Amino acid sequence: MNLTFTHGNLDKFRGRIDWLRANKPEIGFVLSEVGNSLQPKNTYEFQARLGSALWQVDYYLYSMTIGVKRINYQQIMHAGYNLWLPVASAGFPAQVFSNYYSQPASDTLQGTSGKTRVSQLSVDAANIAAxxxxxxxxPKRIAAINMNYWNQTSSTEARCSVTLDFYVPDDVAEVTVYHLNSPAGAGAAADSITYGGSQWTYESLGKEVKDVRQDTEIVAVEDGVASVIVASSEAVLIWL
Incomplete structure (x- = not known):
């Protein structure tokens, strides 16, 4: 959960992306077989956690800022970083994993027009991206990812948070804030994770289950600024 490391690795592709943009603009730069492979054993206990989903959200959004056209997220049986397991296999029941929650969160920022442009914002806080x-x-939507590690079962201090101030257009009086979060923190499995208060489960056949958690909030704009609290090991999507 280190933004400097993640962004530094993606920046290595900038030269190729810029060359294609200048010389072959009709060809988009695609990243294929992407996945969190931090642990060689590829265990769900390590990789199918909220921290991995947060990493994915930032990975997708930062990739957009440097000109990546499309990302193919790898899906293989028992890789540890799977989005879901479609059938019972190897002693594991069919289920949706925590990594899936990166998809609706990042999709919300990207929108559906196909013409959305994403830029990174400067944030005066360590290991936080916006x-x-x-x-x-x-400007229509803002995302902020707090990659500072907090885990309910291993962290010895209370969960911290930061307040981020975002300037918004003059005609915006309030913003809606959707949280990608779990009370258990970075080590949470999918059963306690929600995005915008919703879950997506095998039992619901992938359909959105709403109002699992009531944490979506309306924040009033004061003097052109929306002040949004983002907890450690959490992402928020702000709809202007």
Whole structure:
């Protein structure tokens, strides 16, 4: 959960992306077989956790800022970083894993127009990234990912948070804040994770189960600024 490490690795592709943009603009740069392979044993206990989903959200959004056109997320049986297990296998029941929650969270920022432009915002806080999505040149959505580690079962201190101040357009009086979070923190499995208060489960056949947690909030804008609290090991999506 180190933004400097993640962004540094992605920056290695900038030269190739820039070359394609200048010389072959009709060819998009695609990253294939992406997945969190931090542990050689590929265990769900290590990789199918909220921390991995947060890493994925930031990975997707930072990739957009440097010009990556598309990402293919790898799905193989028992890789540890799977989004889901479609059938019972090797003693594991069919289920949706924590990594899946990166998909609706990042998709919300990207939007559906196909023309969204994403830029990184400067944040005066360590190991926290923020991004803004523009539609037709106007800012519409903001995402913030707090990659500072906190885990209910191993952290010895109380869960910290930061307040981020975002300037918004003059006609915005309030913003809606959706949380990607779990009370258990970075080590949470999918059964306690929600995005925007919703879950996606095998039992629901992948359909959204709403109102599992009531943590979506409306934040009033004061003097053109929306102040949003982001806990350690949490991401938020702010709809302007």
């Amino acid at each position: 991004y803004v999505a523009y539609d037709d040149g106007a």
